[in-house]
Amino acid sequence: MTTTFETLGLSQPVLQALDMKGYTVPTPIQAQAIPPVLEGRDLLGIAQTGTGKTAAFMLPSIDRLRESDNQVPFKSCRMLVLAPTRELAGQIAQSAKDYGAMAGLKVHSIVGGTSVGKDRNKLHRGTDILVATPGRLLDLIDQKAFRLDGVEILVLDEADQMLDLGFIHALRKISELVPDERQTLFFSATMPKAIQDLVGKYCRNPIKVSVTPAATTAERIDQYLFMVQQAEKQSLLEMILKGRHEVPGKLERILVFTRTKHGADRVVKKLAQAGIAANAIHGNKSQPQRERALAEFKRAKTPVLVATDVAARGIDIPGVSHVINYELPNVPEQYVHRIGRTARAGKDGVAIAFCAEDERAYLKDINRNTDAEFERLSLPENFRAVVEGVGPTKPAPKQQRGQRVQPKPKAGTRGGQSRSHGKPRQGGHGSGQRSEQRGAVPNPVHAGAGDNAPRPAGKPKRKHPNRAGRPNRSGGSPGAGQGGGGNHGGGGRPQRRRSSGGGGGGSPRG
DSSP: OOOOTTTTTOOHHHHHHHHHHTOOSOOHHHHHHHHHHHTTOOEEEEOOTTSOHHHHHHHHHHHHHHHHOOOOOTTOEEEEEEOSSHHHHHHHHHHHHHHTTTTTOOEEEEOTTSOHHHHHHHTTTOEEEEEEOHHHHHHHHHTTSOOOTTOSEEEEESHHHHTSTTTHHHHHHHHHHSOSSOEEEEEESOOOHHHHHHHHHHSSSOEEEESSOTTOOOTTEEEEEEEOOGGGHHHHHHHHHTTSSOOSSOOSEEEEEOSSHHHHHHHHHHHHHTTOOOEEESTTSOHHHHHHHHHHHHTTSSOEEEEOGGGTTTOOOTTEEEEEESSOOSSHHHHHHHHTTSSOTTOOEEEEEEEOGGGHHHHHHHHHHSOOOOEEOOOOTTHHHHHHTOBTTBOOOOOOOSOOOOOOOOSOOGGGBOTTTOOBOSSOSSSHHHHHHHTOOOOHHHHHHGGGOOOOOSSOOOOOGGGTTSOOTTSOOTTTTTTSTTSTTSSOOOOOOOSSOOOSOSOOOO
């Protein structure tokens, strides 16, 4: 007998919503999880990513909320769903709105990176279903803007990461604020043994539903491996994205994973320099930036998205053709979540891993803790030459035209000659050089000084306009340098004191 949503015991409003979405046959995790959740039992569900875990806990929970028909609590919620990332929280909230469209339930979501005031206002009257990230939820609780005393159902999606060290303290605080009489549901793609021990403290005799063994990769994903040096990964990525080196599968939407936020930004910057449009998504990006990057990726406007593991739990895009692990994760279970972004909704996918010499230990852990089977791919021909900058896929550097341009000589060189070119100076102090070029009698000052004459002053010292008529430092008249006997040949700028010059009317500096 074929299992359908109707045979699982779901109500008519939920069945109508599923029919509008085009869903008729439940997935294995949904078929096993829905009946015990409808009975009110605590549950621990393990299934591969992309197999419908959200519907497995949302569909029966909507029916339970309808049957209890309790009033919406003031500044609280009836069902609380905690998610580790903003993207995943948004997708769960949208699914709740779709599945509960006919049930008349209010659904809201709150995540970090948005206005706290707006979140406070929309939750003032309470809500039926609230999807939240732990940080923003605790912010509202600390501000006395929200309470958890009305929670009937507590759900943790991606429970292994929620219970990991980064979220354990927030979860403990939240678990102290929710009522003891509640239903608790844990769902995740992976569930290490240490995490299972923690789950036992928060659930009461939970039913364990496991469709596949923990940390198992999807069967429809073909996995490949490049052994490449760390410094050569960027060049290899650019060659693959530009089609200079063929890889299995047709490149449509490519999701590239790095371990760090700065590494993701660095990859995007270098791809832009190579003429490849890409966006980055990680924890340092604001919520509008992350939403814009995901929207462009979904529309294939920017078909390359570089992300950290924060996005491995929240990207549900059917059209991801390739997942490239630019850097291998140091936690084997994260590898399952990364490659699970492809081969969704029954489609096939390709996962490619770049492994450097210092990442062999990570690769060994992935092979030991998962069922990953990699097919080794060879590097492009003449790859070393391409990396060094000369090769069949990169043009040779342009030859320099002519010699290097010499810097412009400073004003005032000995004997009126330029130090670099040996030509007479143009426009020097006085008119001696111009006279020599025309064959005229040279300036008597330069003629008298000879070759041992000191270099003339460059730019004369500018006098303050308010000092007109006042004596200068040496006590002489301020106009002594203009028309006095210190300048041979009449009026001009004051000259430096020279060893052979006649007259002392100039303004001495020595």
